[in-house]
Amino acid sequence: MDKHFYAAPMEGMTTWLWRQVHHRIFGGADKYFTPFLSPNATRTFQVKERREVACNEGLNVVPQLLTNDADYFVWAVKALEDMGYGEFNFNLGCPSGTVAAKHKGSGLLGYPDELKRCLDGIFDALPGRRISVKTRIGRHGDGEWPDLLAIFDRYPIHELIVHPRVGKDMYRGQARREVFAWTRRHTALPLVYNGDIWTAEDAAAWDVSVMTGRGLIADPALLRRAKGGAAAGRAELREYLGALADGYAAAVGEDAALHRMWELWLYLSGSFRGAEDALKKMRKCRRLADYRAIAEAVVDRCELVWE
Ligand SMILES: Cc1cc2nc3c(=O)[nH]c(=O)nc-3n(C[C@H](O)[C@H](O)[C@H](O)COP(=O)(O)O)c2cc1C
Structure with missing residues (x-):
């Protein structure tokens, strides 16, 4: 199994500019993910969103989409394919109250039937595409996770990126690494671990692919170092x-x-x-x-x- 190192999407921080500058100076990230884009009935990206996907020359960038409507997701994938993108990420983790109240991000995890309908619509309309999912382990409690994982298991998800907190946790407490360990024993989907990786040693120690957000902002050479490279000078x-x-x-x-x-x-x-x-x-x-x-x-x- 190949292990990869990813830079997490962070709205307001891992912008198109940050990705370019970070890649040029520190490198180490095998993939960058854009902060979420929100496709909607207008079937156009906002100016800010367009900049996120227009300025990624020379980088391996995966656009991330936040919606609960399969048709909007499919529209966005096709528009992004026309721009040359070959991989797409579905945000099922955003804990923001306003987002979750609209059954989006981690909010959609609280409505398994809507989630299934949405995933059916996406995967039926986009056969053979590389679509990854970035998810939390529930909306209110991790007791929701076994059923959610059973849902994900039914789709050819390119990578399942798991941040083992629930929506209600926001960023409090510790990521529940024991739930990720359980997940590894209960799915054959390719997994990526995300959550509270603050050091190069921790990133290097995992034997699955890892994604790091706040830790990479704290130490921009964290991933380079995890791969055996130099610390930031x-x-x-x-x-x-x-x-x-x-x-x-x-x-x-x-x-x-x-x-x-x-x-x-x-x-x-x-x-x-x-x-x-x-x-x-x-x-x-x-x-x-x-x-x-x-x-x-x-x-x-x-x-x-x-x-
Ligand atoms: C300020 C901020 C903005 C974020 N924006 C996004 C986002 O746009 N999409 C997303 O999937 N996750 C977003 N996240 C969550 C991170 O990608 C990541 O899952 C979370 O911070 C846990 O990983 P970490 O402990 O390595 O930071 C954001 C987190 C923070 C703190």
């Missing part, structure tokens, strides 16, 4: 942060760029010791130039946890 981190700030400033303006960079630092800060005061100051910056000065000082002077 300060020059690389400077280049990474500079390219992201420049790219976002050009694409969405300085204010929005500041927000994007703060969000990355929520996790990246975990890789530095003694950066607390600088980070508080960073949160108060109103100009990108001020942010940059603080970020550069942290990268140059604070101790990296892997050093």
Whole structure:
């Protein structure tokens, strides 16, 4: 069995720009997944969604779709095929209350009959396509999981990416690795493990494919290191942060760029010791130039946890 290393989709963080910059500087991810696109009755992608799928030159990118309507999913797959994509991911994990209330993301897991109807519609209309599923293990409780897994088992799912939390958990507590171990004994579908992989050692230790989200934002070289490569160096981190700030400033303006960079630092800060005061100051910056000065000082002077 081949083991692969994937970068998780994270709305607002693993954008088209992040993927390009991350791949160029650190590499290590065998696949990147876009944050979810929401196909709907308009049968068009929004401008922001179009950018997510238009700017992936040279990368292995899987577009992710969030819907509970098979017809919209099928429309999106065909539109994306016309753009050259050959693999597609179905989001059954999003825990957001507004999404789940519409029976989408982890919300659809609470309605097994609707889920089956949706999967029937997708797989009937798209024979032979590489369609993966990214799922949580239930909406309210993990007692739902055996029946959900039995549903998934009926379809030729290319990869079943399992984040062993339930929708109601949001991101609290620990991913239930024991439920993933149970899953391995109860399905022949190709599995990918996702959830709370924070170190290269943990990513390397798994004997199935793994996907990492927050851990890869905290340590952008996590997957490279898991494959035996080098840890992130300060020059690389400077280049990474500079390219992201420049790219976002050009694409969405300085204010929005500041927000994007703060969000990355929520996790990246975990890789530095003694950066607390600088980070508080960073949160108060109103100009990108001020942010940059603080970020550069942290990268140059604070101790990296892997050093
Ligand atoms: C800010 C944020 C945005 C996310 N956006 C998405 C998304 O668009 N699609 C998706 O399937 N999962 C999304 N996720 C979930 C992650 O892909 C991943 O499943 C989750 O963070 C657990 O993995 P980790 O512990 O490696 O981060 C998001 C998570 C966070 C924290």
